[in-house]
Amino acid sequence: MTVLRWTNIFKYAVLLALAVVFLSPVYVIIVTSLKPLEEVSLSTMWELPSGIDFSSYGRAFMELAPNVMNSFYLVIPATLLSALLGAMNGYVLSKWKFKGSELLFTLMLFGMFIPYQSILIPLIQFLRTIDLYNTIWGLILTHVVYGLPITTLMFRNFYASIPDTMIEAAKIDGAGFLGIFRRIMIPLSITGFVVVAIWQFTNIWNEFLFAVTITNSDSQPVMVALQNLSGSQIVEWNVQMAGALLAAMPTLLVYILLGKYFVRGLLAGSVKG
Amino acid sequence: MAGKTVRRRRITRDQWTAAAFLAPSLILIAVFVYGFISWTGYVSFSNWNTLTPDFSFAGLSNYLYLFSDFRFQADLRNTLFFTLFFIGMVIVLGMGTAILLDQKLKGESIFRNIFLFPMALSFVVTGVVWQWLLNPSTGFNQFLGVFGIQPRWYTDTNILAGFQWGAIEFGLPVAILAVVIAAVWQMTGFSLAMYLAGLRGIPEELREAARVDGASEGQVYRRVVIPMLMPITVSVVIIMAHISLKIFDLVYAMTGSGANFVTDVPGVYMFETTFRGNYYAQGAAIAIIMLVLVAVFIVPYLWYNRKGENR
Incomplete structure (x- = not known):
């Protein structure tokens, strides 16, 4: 039973890791699109915006x-x-x-x-x-x-x-x-x-x-x-x-x-x- | 069959209506597919490499030019490696995730949808986003920096294991792998869905029987399940091969041709030379070569399937 549980944990770990990679573009799209232009920089791509700003949606x-x-x-x-x-x-x-x-x-x-x-x-x-x-x-x-x-x-x-x-x-x-x-x-x-x-x-x-x-x-x-x-x-x-x-x-x-x-x-x- | 012939004579009016149903589509396909392909073939043997059409006969000169051209040789090399890596990864990831999701784990449908949704997107959207994710100065390199690796992704001009062949250095263009990653992200869902459908079609008794015979879980997959998925794998290879041989939008939106044409593909070359450079005959020759490459995969596949239906 414990063996079974370990293999399950392994399977979930693989699926979760893949899911994170698959969703990372979505994360970048959403986070970046909610930033004002001043906050957009190459080094802070993964950081959350300081506030929610819809101005880029207006422009787009x-x-x-x-x-x-x-x-x-x-x-x-x-x-x-x-x-x-x-x-x-x-x-x-x-x-x-x-x-x-x-x-x-x-x-x-x-x-x-x-x-x-x-x-x-x-x-x-x-x-x-x-x-x-x-x-x-x-x-x-x-x-x-x-x-x-x-x-x-x-x-x-x-x-x-x-x-x-x-x-x-x-x-x-x-x-x-x-x-x-x-x-x-x-x-x-x-x-x-x-x-x-x-x-x-x-x-x-x-x-x-x-x-x-x-x-x-x-x-x-x-x-x-x-x-x-x-x-x-x-x-x-x-x-x-x-x-x-x-x-x-x-x-x-x-x-x-x-x-x-x-x-x-x-x-x-x-x-x- | 015999009964059908008799009935056919009795209801000719229905036969006429059936013909009227089918005829418009058949005519459209005959003209727009076969007629236009022939016309492209004709253009590819002409001198129409200017803005104004010139249909004088040029023999094979457009083809000969292409096969000695640095850019086109690079395109063929890139297409070869793109196709190999793209198909390989789509099959491994698609089959792997399908087998994992077939284990009756909780949350199976959430994972399935996460892997499938990129299928609903355009290659243009994928290109726009992955262009940033694989930009060497940001994106995934921000994490990889922790391990001290900073791949140059699609800006890398290295050719792995390269040697001079014709006008180009033949070998694996590292930059094309960045495009492969984006394409795999988008298309894995396709093979996953097909493999899941295939797995659900394999009766549980077969696996049970193998287990009774003393096969380990790994052997059940290696000896029973994966061989039974073979027809699916063939379909996935064919579909992915034809996508990769004619790929255009992803490369065009994500990287363009790249330095030294390391990410160029025939689709992009054809588009630029025809519609930006007005080299129509050359563009037509590229298109015909692309068609031949696709046909090598597709024609036997269609032929085999047709025979299968007659059985």
């Missing part, structure tokens, strides 16, 4: 607020559209398989893994020709298209778990393709929609490469603005830290409130069902 908010709005204008339509298209594809590819559908699905999945650098130059040329370069709609289109493989994969795996007998029964009752989708698949996949939406929301919010190459100035999403804030010559890193926390807040809140679904999305997107 002034800088980032328009870009935060851009991110919301981008993320909400892009998430909804890619979830809807993913559900439609997933339905066909799981319940209406045809000769070659598996191959088409694999060809589609490949799009999820490509480095986006390999499509970036033509994409920008294309967006320029259709006048969507440097617009939120251009980014929405981009994220919907390149989100298709993952949303299709998630819904396909999700729908594969709905028994075929249910579909057969509905067919016997006279339901067609659309009826089955509307009255059986969609109601049964509300959780699926939540999982996919959370996944897409987080990914599109956090994305940087498309954001920095497709938009400049006024239409830039928040991550580009945050990078500009930290890349600028003024080293007010209390403002940088406050900005980082503000920019991360929406996805962090989603994780805190709906973490279970976030992890399900992670597993659904990586482990084939």
